[in-house]
Amino acid sequence: MKTGNSKTKLNIALSGQPNCGKSTMFNALTGSTARVGNYPGITVDRMEGVYSYGNYEIKITDLPGTYSLSSYSLEEVVARDVIINEKPDVVVCMLDATAIERSLYLTVQLMELGVPVVVGMNMMDSARKNGVHIDSLKLAELLNVPIVECVARRGIGKEELMQKVVDVYEQGGRDVCKPLHISYGNELEEVIESMAREINGVEFMTERYPARWIALKYLEEDSAVVGYGKEIGGIHEKLCSRVQEYKQHVQKALDSYPEAIIADQRYGFINALIKDVVMRKTSLNYDISDKVDKVLTQRFLGPIIMFGILYLMFYVTFNVGAIPQGWVEDLFGWFGDLAVRFIPEGLFQSLIVSGVIDGVGAVMGFAPLIMIMFAMLVFLEDLGYMARVAYMFDRILRFFGLHGASVMPFILSGGIPGGCAVPGVMTARTLRSRNERLATIFTAPYFVCGAKITAFLVLCAAFFPDNGDTVMLLITLASWVGALLVSLLLRKTVIKGESTPFIMELPPYRLPTFYGVTVHTLERVWQYVKKAGTVIFSISVLLWVLMTFPQLPEDVNAGFDKKLEAVSSEYAGDELDLQINNIESDRSEEALRYSVAGRVGTAMESVTHLAGFNWRANIALFAGVAAKEVIVSTLSTAYSLGEADPDAVIEGDDMGFIDRMRNDPSWTMPAVISIFVFMLLYCPCFVTIVVMARESSWGWAIFASVASILGSFLLSVIIYQVGTNLL
């Protein structure tokens, strides 16, 4: 394709198995041109970038890493769809030279699909170090594809790779490429050939796939291809019955399955191919990673080291992260001051300061935390450690219908109190299996995040002044019990199904490249800021409206003004300030009660009294959906003390509000326990809901929120009613 600026545009796809260094090569090739996007409807990242080579502008699409090209996992479907639907001019397949048999399994399948392939033989340095010698020239000759030896992390081989891509394209590319023909053994070969003849005869789906490949996929009972064939009709039924016939035959004769025979033969082809190409000193040698694992996954030491690392991550994120978070908050505070100074007092100022700046500022404050968290997480992931964590914890979590890899999202969300569900939910993407990922996303917000801690600390100070520590510990345990039991419940009901197989590679430990970690992290933070920023902006404005309108009627306001005048003439100095403060507090309580939120809170009392919540608690819980930090400040407003600084409350400077709560007769012990449970489980905050929707779907995020509210309310009602009536 020639374009206006005389550069020829090429589209290529970069494919390869997980951990083969494909992404490293992608980064080396595309550098700053890389952009991350999403495949429509799913949460697999789509990376694209451009590499200029001579007269060519090569657009590179990084496919998800897959071991095979079947249609079992999302990644496999995506990779295959890109290759088939977008028809890239060339597909570059990266190989891991240290695991060459398994790597070639994907290459061979790409070649069977009939796309022009260029192979990048990566990790040649590690292979040599491990005593594996590969004659790649000979392999290229046998396979009849260009092979370039690479060391992606040092950028070695990238130019030659692109040269070969251009060569293949100039020699005719797709037009001259013939699908690889593997012989599947006499009996099966006969079946394949007869099916392929039928397919060719009526041109059944041949505009999309090669005929032999369609036959193979029918034999493998590939759901995507067979489903597509079923829609078309034609010879679909005929092919299916041919497959059934063969299936019964091999079942009887060989006690096997067609797909097993196909896989065996494919590996057989590969083994024959590399017999004279690959020389190994020993076939099953241990390497350094195995030795490191003897310690890092050791029965007792392994979990201890893991908790140490997690705790360290946690500590760094929330302590070091608090510093830039403070800067961001200061910045927004400064914006607020500016707005107060330059915008005349009134509704518009209130909207800008309380609605927009505070709301968006709270969201932006998370950005530094996410950056630090992700940098460490990407580092551990690329290093290969996260696979070990999943390996060690799979047994326990599997019992609750989760996966070993659920540990990380849980811990980050507040499994150790003080986390945050936003990065927690975001890390759930490391879970490759859908059901386990959905259950993890659903329950991650149950843990005690930093914002919930402030609320619990204040309530503990009010109701458990002497044993707050014990109560906090119980709350943490309760969050784990809640999350695990709800996961179990979900996996037995809405997302039931066999647990996804845990067939996972423990990749060798490899030090990640600084560039890769940085790029990955910044992309993530930017996406968060963009998405959450826009949604949160709208929600903040909405909440502000709900808590501001309708305003107090003139006469009520005038009444407060009159009281103010009265005290100004009666008192002076500090005493005057105190009086003014009290009146303004009464006014804000009255205003809040008069607003839509206040009316809803009051109206809700008719239902929430079953769980022991009064209208003040209702408004606080309602506002807490915006951000859990708001629970304390709203409660204190509702208890008419004006602005309450949560820190001051905890440090005991502001005991008035706590005393008032403690002395409120409606807070009986059952009501207190009831609200504790409700606060722990009821609803993720808005930022979390937005992130949940991004990582799963809006449907799931909303279902999770609504189901959690109803479930926790039911639980609270039971606690309150049993506690009040039976004890």
Add this chain to the structure above:
Amino acid sequence: MIMNMREMKNNVVGTVTSVSAKGELGRRIRDMGLIPGAEFTIIGRAPLKDPVAIRLKGFTLTLRNREADYVFCNASSIA
């Protein structure tokens, strides 16, 4: 001696004789190269004895015991 992978002790070398799993599980096992004739060593088990980690040609793989049940092997020697 033919046994399934779950029964194999650490550091034992084995050769796969058959994989009896069908469907997704079967395909995932085979995709990773666990096909008849493949050699491997049991290199360890997670703290709760499940999953199991094995060394294949050039890489390390883990699978749960209940998945290892489908993999039948000829356990030959101690590495």
